[in-house]
Amino acid sequence: MLLEVRHLGKRFDGVRALDGVDLSVVAGSVHGLLGENGAGKSTLIKTLSGLVTPDSGEIRVDGALRGIAGVREAEALGFRFIHQELSLVPHFTAVENCFVGRPYPRRGPVIDRAAMRARVEPAARLVAPDLPLDLPAGRMTTGQKQLVEIVRALMTDGARLIVMDEPTASLSDGEAERLHRAVRALAAQGVAVIFISHRLDEVLAICDRYTVLRNGRTTGTGGIVGTTRADLIRLMSGHEERRPAPSAPVAPGRPVLELSDLPFGPSGGSVSLTVREGEIVGLYGLVGAGRSSLLKLVWGARHHAGGRIRIDDVELAPGRIDRRIAAGAAYVPEDRRGEGLVTQRSIADNLAIADLSAVRTHARLPVASARMLSARAMAIRDQLSIKMASPWAKPLTLSGGNQQKLLFGRWSGRKIRLLILDEPSRGVDVGAKAEIHAIVRQLAAQGAAVLMATSDMDELLALSSRVLVMAGGVMTAELAGDDIVPKTIVAAAFAHSDRKEQR
Template sequence: MSELLAIDGLTKRFGGIAALQDVSLRLGAGSVLALCGANGAGKSTLVRILAGVETPDAGEIRIDGEPVTIASPQDATRLGMNFIHQELNLVPKFTALQNMALGYEGAARRGLLDRRAARRRAKEVVGRLGADFDLDAPVQDLTVSQRWMVSLGRSLMREGARVIAMDEPTASFTEAEAERLFSIISDLTAGGVAVLYISHRLDEVLHVSHDVTVLRNGKLVGTFAAGEIDRARLTREIVGQEVAELEAIPTSEQPLEARPVVLSARDLAREPRVRGVSLDVHAGEILGVAGLVGAGRTEVARLLFGADAPTSGTMELDGKAYAPRSPYDAIRRGVALVPEERRSEGLLLQESVAFNISLATAKENRRGGLGLLSPGRARATAREMVSRFGIKVASVDQPVGSLSGGNQQKVVVSKYVRAGPKLLILDEPTVGVDVGARGELYAIIRDLAEAGAAVIVISSDFEELAFCERVAVMREGRVTAMVDAAHATKDHLTSLCYSEEAAA
């Protein structure tokens, strides 16, 4: 296996903070190198340097043994490197085809886009991916997994790709979609393409990669052959210590049926994704929601939060009629949603940590008879939440967009915890979050439930639903099973997602 990409002594500092310190790695043609590490370990900085977005302070990058300078994204493209970022960087109002054609020089004639050539190439790529999205559909109307396929398709539009970096590629994929991606990766590597694979899902890292490089606090921990390291050891290398396994622990000594129902939904519908959903969530309960992508999980969350209105059905909150007219109305009534797309729907990336944390409780940060916002109170609130949730920031005045994924997620969660919700809904709360930060988020969720709040956790990672008291399984817009903690194994939940069988 020939050495395609070599990095030696890569170092990058932001102010007085070292994001990377003397990092070296090797990536061979036709191989998959997994890059693992906690949020803030330096993975994103390394990828941004390879993509020409950041400039290293020291170190050397070589392609085919020759030193190269990557001063811009155009340089990276010229060298045959493609990047699929976790945030995807798609244009929401453009169609899937238009997004895939961005930067596709193979469809240019006299400086103009050859639409027929672009469509022809896009159809070839979509067929190769086995994807099911409409090329003429606006990206904003696609599911998260379909958007990721669009982004992957865009990288495959160009001929001559030599290195493809994939950041959290399966975060919103079903098991079948993930297996299809692994097959695509196998095809790519068989053709000599090198893949840099970044994921917090350690089982798939060990499954798909040849080698695994671990970073911790900006430093290289080591590179390990995937066949010679197991999940437990890989977790220790990433975190630096043992990490406890998830287990279901009741958040109240009272049996579930003895606790008051916080939210009750009956026959909620909004075609085509929600077709008659009924469920109850009790005080102090953590209710998991499992299902395949497209089963209607996120759509139900949006109905509960007032982001969409049901076409039929009823809801009650604390025994009173509940029909939120908007998310603001839902928050005012005590219902909060941490969305799946945290960067576009849960945060204002250019604003400070303090500003974002205070968004859901702005009225508490007002002063004087005119009701003006108090920046001092907002900062004090933010410092309290930063300390409480262990959010790693240099200052609460730091733009939230500069934080790692796990710390951004903690900001979103803290924003709503600060509001003291009766019901907190978390949609894919640990996407892009490392194993250490996941444990911290689980502790936050459990503390909230122990204080009496009702919590709904929607997740495609069925293993993380192990700490829920019950798990509702959705299939084709309906709740088809309700499983207690003792039976909520990954295999059982997966089988229920494909089966019409109902379980009590």
């Protein structure tokens, strides 16, 4: 047995994060670690990485008792980690980021950049052959950054255990499949992989065994063979899978968002599209297809020269986010920590950011009322079922699903005409995902136009009334009704790369 965790316990401020957790991982196996947000998965992984010291229990590696006192000790044991929250240096390229914390190869006193690239390329070919290795991380999409993190872990020498925390959350089905093959190849070489994912179908597809946590306790462990999705959900939540009936479809109304000849994509291309009242238009594509870039243009976070963006027939100048908010636009970004939450401010502050006038004691004074901040936060908590100890706690004390609800909650009380969503359920559990979908459907039913980018095929199929497929910055398909099927969607997503190969 490579790794044995026995009766592990940990408290934070009197709250039990781990309550007697058990976990056993065999060398050369892929072990799924499952649980709803807040179940204790992150705390368990932090104890293995040396970031958190457990209060009780034991960790054994190859049968020997180990107290992992820090990150260096975890690395010395051969433990490697791909964390859900990205930790790249923005101005470093993909190659340079892969060497953070590692000695640079040198030719005399000079760093040998050719040797650096030569070490990175084999791992990149496994999971991301199209990854731009010379692009600074700060200019990458979230999906590309995730691939860099994966490549960095795969190129590590001496790895015995690799922990992957939601590695496919921002990847398309094709990219996820490449990662799955790489994971199985690692296992065949004797490396153990702990695979954390809310995508239960992929856990059932690639894992040998599983362990489920709920409320800091181990509720089940066993072999994947013979295990069903329903079994895992029952262990995770304590009840059967919740599948609320979707709201009745709303007949699309008048146009809300109109893009006309907006410069976008390679070779001087442009994009035009319309999203109407009550519509949920899904954007699908591989990493680097341009979905997030297009959403940022619509939101005003990126400038454009030429073309027109209109909301309710009002033309909006490039880069004017304030005008978009005034027109009724709302935005939920993909990177909730880097672009969504102000992590050093309170939950109450984060929920008030979109409309500070609602919490001011006087309209002309830029001073927020603590009482009004708290009251607004508690009202949104009740409305969206956000689990939080206090409105004055920091947002990172919440689980991923509850952090995501904060990004929706900050728009509460406003008349939303256009909702822009970039991976709305990234890294959240089954229950939180269903709640987020209900919020999106409700807003559409109230007349909002929704433009949503997602890599989750199930989410795309469940929510979208129309699907636009992108590849290489180009719209390759527009699908509606019975044409919205995975085979057609995936074929269109690969259209650009197919054309490149033909040339």
